[in-house]
Amino acid sequence: EIGLTQSPGTLSLSPGERATLSCRASQTFSGEFLAWYQQKPGQAPRVLIYGVSNRAAGVPDRFSGGGSGTDFTLTISRLEPEDFAVYYCQHYDKSPLPFGGGSRVEMK
Amino acid sequence: QMQLQESGPGLVRPSQTLFLTCSVSSGSISSGGYFWTWIRQSAGKGPEWIGRILPSGDTNYNPSLRSRSFISMDTSKNQFSLSLTSVTAADTAVYYCAARVAGRPFDHWGQGTLVTVSS
Numbered sequence: 503e504i505g506l507t508q509s510p511g512t513l514s515l516s517p518g519e520r521a522t523l524s525c526r527a528s529q530t531f532s533g534e535f536l537a538w539y540q541q542k543p544g545q546a547p548r549v550l551i552y553g554v555s556n557r558a559a560g561v562p563d564r565f566s567g568g569g570s571g572t573d574f575t576l577t578i579s580r581l582e583p584e585d586f587a588v589y590y591c592q593h594y595d596k597s598p599l600p601f602g603g604g605s606r607v608e609m610k
Numbered sequence: 611q612m613q614l615q616e617s618g619p620g621l622v623r624p625s626q627t628l629f630l631t632c633s634v635s636s637g638s639i640s641s642g643g644y645f646w647t648w649i650r651q652s653a654g655k656g657p658e659w660i661g662r663i664l665p666s667g668d669t670n671y672n673p674s675l676r677s678r679s680f681i682s683m684d685t686s687k688n689q690f691s692l693s694l695t696s697v698t699a700a701d702t703a704v705y706y707c708a709a710r711v712a713g714r715p716f717d718h719w720g721q722g723t724l725v726t727v728s729s
Contacts, residue, residue: 503673508656537715546706546719547657558717590656594715598672601656 504528504593508602514610521578523605525591530571535595538567538576541588541604550589551576581607612636614707614720622701622727628694632707632720633687640665640685643711648681648692650703651722657706663690697727 505528515521525536534554539547549558551567554574564579578585586609591602618630632646639646648660661671663681671679675694683690694701705725709718 535713535715539715546708546722547716548719549715549717552715592657592715594710597659597670598674599659601658603656 503598504531504596504600506591506593506600506602508589508591508605510605511603512606512608514608515581516610517581517583519581521576521581521585521607523576523589523607525569525574525576525602527572527574527593531593531595533595535593536567536569536574537592537594538565539590539592539601540585541590547590552594578607583609612709612718614709614718616705616707616720616723618705618723618725620724620726622697622725623729624698624727625696628697628701628705628725628727629691630705630707630723630725631689631691633689634709635688638685639683639688639690644709645711646681646683646690647708647710647716649706649708649716650701651706652700652703658703660692660694660705699727701725702727 507526509524536554538551541547555567566577588604588606590604613635615633622628645662647662651657663669678695680693704722706722707720708716710716
């Protein structure tokens with residue numbers, strides 16, 4: 503069973519700065535079934551990135567995903583006020599379709 | 611645009627059974643390639659996949675919850691449901707219904723419903 507560990511737990515940044523979030527898998531998995539979600543208080547998670555690096559419809563191009571093997575990243579090139587939220591990675595190929603524990607991006 | 615809506619009691623007593631229903635609008639749950647899924651999220655933690663049901667009725671569950679979980683569907687009402695037996699305080703969470711297709715992550719989510727287990 504694959505586990506996902508996200509770091510850092512919290513990132514304190516200012517608008518306009520760059521955010522880099524990490525997701526490490528406990529084992530290499532086949533295919534590119536790695537997604538990133540954004541969650542704001544009181545809302546369900548929303549898909550930002552799927553297939554490691556593909557942006558979902560309507561997602562601004564300041565969001566980008568990358569990585570391979572066991573190490574994956576989500577980068578927000580220039581933080582906008584609406585980007586301060588919690589971000590989760592997920593492996594969505596084999597059950598139990600694990601999520602990471604999340605990284606919070608908070609305003610400094 | 612598909613919409614999902616959870617319904618059910620917000621408070622469940624310890625050792626009782628939690629029962630939630632997800633109503634799906636726009637499209638039949640008995641056709642198409644959707645994986646109809648339940649996910650929960652405890653306060654301050656990442657989401658946890660509970661299990662899913664296919665249009666064929668085939669189910670698959672998280673091993674950690676398999677012995678207590680049951681997902682069913684009612685095609686006449688376009689709904690699918692979750693039963694979780696023998697609940698404890700550790701089952702307190704926001705419960706989401708969600709849908710995806712093979713090869714995609716969860717594109718469709720309900721708004722979530724908070725279930726508290728307490729006497």
